[in-house]
Amino acid sequence: MKKIMIQDMPGAIGETVKLGVWLANKRSSGKIAFLQLRDGSGFVQGVIVKEEVGEELFATAKGLTQETSMYVTGVVKEDTRSSFGCELAITGIEVIHAAEDYPITPKEHGVEFLMDNRHLWLRSRKQHAIMKIRNEVIRATYEFFNNNGFVKIDPPILTGSAPEGTSELFQTKYFDEDAYLSQSGQLYMEAAAMALGKVFSFGPTFRAEKSKTRRHLIEFWMIEPEMAFVEFEENLEVQEQYVAYIVQSVLKNCKLELERLGRDTSKLENIQAPFPRITYDDAIKFLHDKGFTDIQWGDDFGAPHETAIAEHYDKPVFITCYPVGIKPFYMQPHPERDDVVLCADLIAPEGYGEIIGGSERIHDYDLLKQRIAEHKLDETAYAWYLELRKQGSVPHSGFGLGLERTVAWISGAEHVRESIPFPRLLNRLYP
Structure with a gap:
């Protein structure tokens, strides 16, 4: 049979x-x-x-x-x-x-109960559908980058330095020295790009951020491409092509799952490149016009601000050229202004917030050394990163996409905790 x-x-x-x-x-x-x-x-x-x-x-x-x-x-x-x-x-x-007294019945259950039984909750139709969509995003990611000449590189999870400072890192001992769980593989991917041209990584990252919002996880997965000889505008084009590709792949290959979730696919069908762009300056003006008087130039955006901007568009929107003071040390300055950098956050529609952060990277040795000093970082720990700017440095750019936020947006999940098999939250390490 x-x-x-x-x-x-x-x-x-x-x-x-x-x-x-x-x-x-x-x-x-x-x-x-x-x-x-x-x-x-x-x-x-x-x-x-x-x-x-x-x-x-x-x-x-x-x-x-x-x-x-x-x-x-x-x-x-x-x-x-x-x-x-x-x-x-x-x-x-x-x-x-024969199963006995299965705890998750067809009736309604509270979130904490379901999270305590996450190992069983995964079996439900909704969670099954979200995991299948997650898998399709991963499959399409590899397909997109492989088809576009990228090489997969795996950066270390244990690091001796921090891309964005140590305030939100998990610290541990690496024999007789300090180490951290990686919050990003970016610095290592820059080194790989100098060897292989176009590279990408896909792996777990960790943020010791004490946040309980529906957008935050302590452990999450990032896709981080880096590209040599690629400047700011080219970087944005790769991002929008990639996001459009994975969305269309889910629409094509996960019809049953999207239907099971009750997802409005018309909103996803519209996700085609190019995406709209708005500068940080114009975003601040837009928010003031909308009555958000709490935010001033130089402040970072919170969830309500990002949502208000996103609601003005029917596609993901790039917010570009943030103030230098609220962005990491490695971002290339704007060629005509010294108060903003060549960076962009990609904000998803429907209130899901930032799904990509990216920038052109500083490729000048003296400027990068100056930025490291200004951020009071240990130059010794970044010696190898600085040396990349001595040995045939070139303009280069990259970005990081948060897998779980992207899956939550595409699937329409209410909380990012549903877009990862076993979420690690501020007060949850079980199961």
Whole structure:
């Protein structure tokens, strides 16, 4: 007998097949039982009719508990009422393990309860759909950068210096010296770009930021490209092409998941390059005109400010050229102004905030050394980074995209904690 997965069923209409599944839910109507089955690849309805299978097998089906594991056999039948397109007419059930008192029932549960049971909550339809979208974003990321001549490089997670200062870093001991969990692989990616031209990394990063907003995680994943001989405007073009690519890939390959989440796909279909741009100066003026008198030139934007700006557009929007005082030491100054730098944050629509931060990097040795001193950083720890500016330095640029915020935006998840399998939050290290 052919053993397949649920995702393969549309191509097996009319065949008798065997599947390994869990029971997600069930309901019965007299002499017919409807079993909602899942196997990790998808969800499908199994139908078992008493008069066709006999009293014993039907009683077994009616007695199944939620999340019981089993092998089921049956005939794959077309079902035009289902967006999946088929169902399973069950002819046999072999119970593997009967689950007992499964804690997450179809009723409503509180967030803390669900987070305590995250290891089980992942099995739900909604969380399954978000994880499938996350996987598609990752797949499309590799595809985009591989197709555009980038080389994947893995920066270290343990570092001896901090790209953006040490105030939000997790410190540890590396034998007899201090080390930190990486908050960004950027500095190392700059070194890699000088060797390989165009590179990207994809890995975990850590921020010891005591924030409880729906946009923040303590541990999250970043995609960080760096490009030699690429200046500011070219960098923005790569960013918008990349974001448009992953959104369109999700639309193409995750239709069922977006439907399951109730996502308004018309908003995603509009995500095509180019994206609108607004300078920091104009953003401040815009906010003042909208009644945000609390923010002044030189202040960083908070969530309400970013949301107000984003609502003015129907695509992600670049906010460019921030004041030098609120950005990291490595950003290239504006060629015509000494008070702003060549950087941009990409703000997602619908209140999801910043998903990309990027800039052209300083490539002049003396200026970078001056910036390190101004930020009161240990020049010894950055000696190797400075040396890159001595050995054939070139203009170069890069950016970092936060995977979880991007997945939350694309999927329409309310909180970023749902866009990572096991979130690490301010007061949560379990499970």
